[in-house]
Amino acid sequence: MRIILVGPPGAGKGTQAPNIQMKYGIAHLATGDMLRSQVARGTDLGKEAKQIMDQGGLVSDDIVAGMIRDEFLNNTACKNGFILDGFPRTVVQAEKLDELLKDLKLELNAVLELQVDDELLVRRITGRLVHPASGRSYHTEFNPPKVPMKDDVTGEPLVQRSDDNADALRKRLVTYHSQTTPVVDYFKKENKWHRIEAAQKPEEVWQQILEVLEKSS
Numbered sequence: 001m002r003i004i005l006v007g008p009p010g011a012g013k014g015t016q017a018p019n020i021q022m023k024y025g026i027a028h029l030a031t032g033d034m035l036r037s038q039v040a041r042g043t044d045l046g047k048e049a050k051q052i053m054d055q056g057g058l059v060s061d062d063i064v065a066g067m068i069r070d071e072f073l074n075n076t077a078c079k080n081g082f083i084l085d086g087f088p089r090t091v092v093q094a095e096k097l098d099e100l101l102k103d104l105k106l107e108l109n110a111v112l113e114l115q116v117d118d119e120l121l122v123r124r125i126t127g128r129l130v131h132p133a134s135g136r137s138y139h140t141e142f143n144p145p146k147v148p149m150k151d152d153v154t155g156e157p158l159v160q161r162s163d164d165n166a167d168a169l170r171k172r173l174v175t176y177h178s179q180t181t182p183v184v185d186y187f188k189k190e191n192k193w194h195r196i197e198a199a200q201k202p203e204e205v206w207q208q209i210l211e212v213l214e215k216s217s
């Protein structure tokens with residue numbers, strides 16, 4: 001199963017991807033998580049990416065496409081399939097993905113667009129808490145951890161992402177609408193595109209995804 005999850009910041013990509021990963025035993029490839037791991041390790045790429053991410057911009061197409069290419073070639077979990085979360089988000093990235101899939105003779109099963117109005121996204125993003133090591137995310141109101149500010153699985157502290165503030169979010173939304181909407185429009189012309197109503201409760205969003213995927217496998 002090979003899937004693209006696309007949607008604005010806070011749409012629920014990182015919340016739903018682990019459900020799909022577990023159900024189908026496939027790799028979850030999130031370019032945002034990969035970049036945050038570079039930032040945490042203090043690499044040169046991480047230092048450069050942090051500035052861009054905190055300002056709500058996009059890291060270069062070559063860098064992110066290169067990261068995905070490395071995963072396809074070296075991550076054995078990709079043999080069963082993958083969920084792309086946060087990639088492609090420019091037309092150039094979509095073209096690079098196309099080439100890569102052609103080279104590897106792979107086909108996508110489904111593109112799921114998680115749709116939510118911008119107003120609700122602000123509430124989701126400003127209340128989000130994350131466990132940096134695993135990428136698990138919580139919400140102070142909509143999905144609180146069992147123990148305040150602690151990860152349910154490891155008990156380690158939860159933090160707020162440095163780009164989860166009103167200013168950076170506004171810029172991320174502008175970036176999404178200008179750079180990623182054209183990618184979604186491109187996918188819409190294919191019969192693999194499916195709209196998911198993502199303003200509903202997480203379990204309801206998951207049910208919609210499951211219905212689509214059962215028909216796409």
Ligand code: AP5
Binds near residue numbers: 093138140
């Ligand atoms: P990335 O990490 O991909 O961030 P994003 O696209 O802005 O998306 P988010 O992670 O904010 O949202 P999400 O959809 O995963 O929401 P979540 O499930 O956590 O990218 C970060 C940055 O890295 C970019 O801005 C860019 O700079 C760079 N980057 C990454 N990829 C790149 C690329 N390909 N090219 C160039 N640059 C790139 O949910 C959000 C909150 O809502 C959580 O608190 C959650 O608990 C809650 N929630 C989720 N679903 C529901 C629900 N149904 N009901 C109630 N609450 C919910």
Ligand code: ZN
Binds near residue numbers: 013014032
């Ligand atoms: Zn995410």
